[in-house]
Amino acid sequence: MIFSGKLITVFEHQVLKLDQEVDGVKFDESKLKALQAFYGDKGVPYFSLVHKGVKFNENVGVLQVGNLTIEVLPKADKSENKKQWHEMLIGMLKAVGIFDIQAPSSSNLKLKTNSILDLYFALFLQEIEYLLHRGLVKRYRKTESNSTALKGSIQFAQHIQKNLVHQERFYVRHTTYDVQHQLHQILYKTLVLINRINTNPELQSKIGSLLLNFPEQLELKVTEAIFEKITYNRKTEGYRKAVDIAKLLLLNYHPDVSKGANYVLALMFDMNLLWERFVYVSLRKGLRVNKPDFTIASQTSKYFWQPEKGFRSKIIPDIVLNKDIPGCVVLDTKWKNLNGYNPSPDDLRQLYVYHEYYKAVKVALVYPGSTQNQTKGRYLHLDTGDKTEKECSVISLSVKENIVDWQSSIYSELANWITNT
Structure with missing residues (x-):
């Protein structure tokens, strides 16, 4: 049965204290204890513990703790507009392909949900609806049963053990062709989980309907290894997105083993990685249309050090344009607002190495910010302290009102920097 859900919205790096009221909801002791238990001895990357509270x-x-959903939003400027940053986060996740779904009716999906978690649930349900409409894939499986009909092969040891009295029966092993297989067991388990933890009344009727129509499956113990072994073919390719969402939900669900009421479900994204990918796809999108002769690659690597024994070490810049050809450009993205300060020496040293190993004509550190600007700087000569030809730019990309304008602005600013000497 669905229970009433509560929503707290905070920004990254914000502290949430015991009994603090946010958005009309109080952060009570039971929820704090659940997060403390979730943090454990080893900790989690999503937040740290402070005195009577947590710091994100x-x-x-999103972190769902029982009936409380804590939505953690990014913040790259001075704006405290939660609604805007909620929309921007969803837009960034969609832009990098996290919300790219198979169902042909995806354009009709309503994004006006209470939290990103609701959106994940809605996407998963729509994927299941699509798979049911298309027809679930059947597979062959081996089954054993004590049957009155002789089909398959008799298992003599079990047959003698079970049927000394009931001689009209046969313990047989045979092949069955049906929808009872691992892919469906994963999806069904996810449906049951969503039915148990969903707090959005608008989704509940669809969840109930899908549970009625989806064939009941055998229980499956889900581990990371199960998902790593899944392979897709022409018939099952349409399952990929639903299974991806199922993996995210099932592996990040942490039940409360003590009371069972304040489980924790964590669907969190590292903003440094999300920002890197968002800049990459925004730049790639613009280059395809305006500069198709440019090549662009992300996370390309080069070896730069080798010990006498053991493995070589790599350098991995975030974005490389025109790799291994004259005019190579390297970009490294950082999710932080410099607020007028210089980049860290570590970041500047990193870009110097890219100059050397990629023979880059230009390198830059790319940050989000309140204003749009570019600052050029040159590396100094080791002996004389004079400026060298090696230049490193610092580019700040201001946040726009909507995701489309922001992507367009990112491309325009970076393309302008790339083409201008």
Whole structure:
């Protein structure tokens, strides 16, 4: 049965204290204890523990603790507009392909949900609806049963053990062709989980309908290894997105083993990784249309050090344009607002190495910010202290009102920097 859900919205790096009221909801002791238990001895990257509270880190998304959903939003400017940053976060996740779904009716999906978690649930349900409409894939499986009909092969040891009295029966092993298989067991388990933890009344009728129509499956113990072994073919390719969402939900669900009421479901994203990917796809999108002769690659690597024994070490810049050809450009993205200060020496040293190993004509550090600007700087000569030809730019990309304008602005600013000497 669905229970009433509550929503608290905070920004990254914000502290949430015991009994603090946010958005008309009080953060009570039971929820704090659940997060403390979730944090455990080893900790989690999403938040740190402070005195009678938690402090969120550079991870955004949702933490559902029992009937309380804590939505953690990014913040790259001075704006405190939660609605805007909620929309921007959803837009960034969609832009990088996290919300790219198979169902042909995806354009009709309503995004006006209470939290990103609701959106995940809605996407998963729509994927299941699509799979049921298309027809679930059947597979062959081996089954054993004590049957009155002789089909398959008799298992003599079990047959003698079970049927000394009931001689009209046969313990047989045979092949069955049906919808009872691992892919469906994963999806059904996810449906049951969503039915148990969903707090959005608008989704409940669809969840109930899908549970009635989806064939009941055998219980499956879900681990990371199960998902790693899944392979897709022509018939099952349409399952990929639903299974991806199921993996995210099932592996990040942490039940409360003591009381069972304040489970924790964590769907969080590292903003440094999300920002890197968002800049990459925004730049790639513009280059395809305006500069198709440019090549662009993300997370390309080069070896730069080798010990006498053991493995070599790599350098991995975030974005490389025209790799291994004259005019190579390297960009490294950082999710932080400099607020007028210089980049860290570590970041500047990193870009110097890219100059050397990629023979780049230009390198830059790319940050979000309140204003749009570019600052050029040159590396100094080791002996004389004079400026060298090696230049490193610092580019700040201001946040726009909507995701489309922001992506367009990112491309325009970076393309202008790339083409201007």
